[in-house]
Amino acid sequence: EAGVTQFPSHSVIEKGQTVTLRCDPISGHDNLYWYRRVMGKEIKFLLHFVKESKQDESGMPNNRFLAERTGGTYSTLKVQPAELEDSGVYFCASSPDQYYGYTFGSGTRLTVV
Amino acid sequence: AQSVSQHNHHVILSEAASLELGCNYSYGGTVNLFWYVQYPGQHLQLLLKYFSGDPLVKGIKGFEAEFIKSKFSFNLRKPSVQWSDTAEYFCAVRDSGSARQLTFGSGTQLTVLP
16 A cells, blocks of 8 residues: 655755645554654643644644635645744655554655855 | 653664663553554664564564563564674554554664674
């Protein structure tokens, strides 16, 4: 089966600009998660979708971050406006249910300059 | 709230040496436990997971981990490492029986010298 796909793999933007990251989960996986790793620290949870609904968005850092999953398929994570501290690697993962593990994408490395 | 501690930030070993990476978690309930690995330039891959049953779990590439409930630990082991094991290793925990998110440790960078 195809894995979790993220793009772009790299993005360099200036402070104040907008960036949209995309994640295509494994087909049929209802659960989709966004995580972020900043400056070599631990990987931190951002939010969790079940189909098109936000199950838990307690990890979203502030209202500059907006995640959507229209139709319950792919998801986007928009950062607007980007700040320097938003730099890091953004991971997406998907899972079919609670009896399974998670499959991660290769991540998007975001650099805000 | 859950937390995960990986005590070793960077481990350097020679090939054929034995490996043990520590992982401790804090959580009052029943948990599922995971070890992930990220090879240079690649995505996070699942090494092994513990949901229930035998606390000694065997994973891919010769790795194993032992869940010791009384110590809140899930240490990763490999009897003989190879140069190709050079990677970053992450321990993670989640509430048992849920599809909720993972809580990760800070990761351990393993460097194996040829």
